[in-house]
Amino acid sequence: MVQGGLIQNRVYVLSGPPGSGKTTFGVQFLAYGASTGTPGLYVSLTRGAKTTFENMSGYNMNIPMLTKRNELFFIDVKSVPDYGDSGTSTSPSTIYAEIVDFVSKHSIKRLVIDSMSTMRFSIEDQASRDMELGRFIQNLSLLDCTTILLSEMVDPSTYSTEQYACDGLIFLHNFMRGRSMTRAIQVIKMCGTAHDCEMRKLDFTENALHVLDKIV
Numbered sequence: 001m002v003q004g005g006l007i008q009n010r011v012y013v014l015s016g017p018p019g020s021g022k023t024t025f026g027v028q029f030l031a032y033g034a035s036t037g038t039p040g041l042y043v044s045l046t047r048g049a050k051t052t053f054e055n056m057s058g059y060n061m062n063i064p065m066l067t068k069r070n071e072l073f074f075i076d077v078k079s080v081p082d083y084g085d086s087g088t089s090t091s092p093s094t095i096y097a098e099i100v101d102f103v104s105k106h107s108i109k110r111l112v113i114d115s116m117s118t119m120r121f122s123i124e125d126q127a128s129r130d131m132e133l134g135r136f137i138q139n140l141s142l143l144d145c146t147t148i149l150l151s152e153m154v155d156p157s158t159y160s161t162e163q164y165a166c167d168g169l170i171f172l173h174n175f176m177r178g179r180s181m182t183r184a185i186q187v188i189k190m191c192g193t194a195h196d197c198e199m200r201k202l203d204f205t206e207n208a209l210h211v212l213d214k215i216v
């Protein structure tokens with residue numbers, strides 16, 4: 001769909017509604033890289049790294065082995081205070097600094113951040129929210145890393161800052177066709193690459209996501 005793959009060291013956004021496969025897509029991207037010698041990092045901003053590790057270990061992606069070998073990492077970076085805590089949210093620059101630290105320490109080349117929506121909620125000053133998110137993405141693009149930012153999307157007709165600021169944007173869709181749920185993937189933009197614009201059927205298999213024919 002993207003002429004062979006993502007251009008390295010750029011920042012991509014993967015958006016989709018609940019349960020559409022964002023986390024699976026992200027971890028599949030990391031696991032494939034890790035199994036071919038490219039270390040990967042999954043960052044949960046919702047303290048969900050352990051849960052994601054457990055959920056994704058059910059697929060044939062060798063997740064436990066790759067993590068044991070330090071080729072794939074799942075970490076939590078605290079972005080919002082725990083329930084009942086009176087503390088404030090962590091700023092994007094602090095989150096960025098923590099990520100950069102890990103990336104350089106472990107020579108990470110593929111990075112997934114789950115999710116940008118969490119970061120959006122954690123920026124308390126609404127006036128500076130878009131600027132902060134734009135700067136966060138700009139700084140990620142300076143890393144020697146191919147990055148996928150996951151972001152929730154309910155209404156595909158309203159675009160967010162990260163969707164404009166990134167180098168490539170992919171949508172996952174979940175919708176009813178007749179009485180059955182159809183899942184699909186669609187490349188919305190891919191700077192520097194010609195790409196397929198069609199919606200293609202997406203299946204969850206024991207090997208995680210699998211792209212099928214276009215939906216007619």
Ligand SMILES: Nc1ncnc2c1ncn2[C@@H]1O[C@H](COP(=O)(O)OP(=O)(O)OP(=O)(O)O)[C@@H](O)[C@H]1O
Pocket residue numbers: 016017018019020021022023024025055058152204205
């Ligand atoms: N073997 C499986 N293991 C786990 N999930 C599966 C499996 N097969 C299919 N699924 C589907 O995967 C979906 C979850 O995918 P995933 O967590 O990647 O979605 P998401 O877009 O990240 O969701 P959220 O918006 O909640 O973060 C489940 O709702 C389920 O329909």
Ligand SMILES: [Mg+2]
Pocket residue numbers: 022023024114
């Ligand atoms: Mg998810």
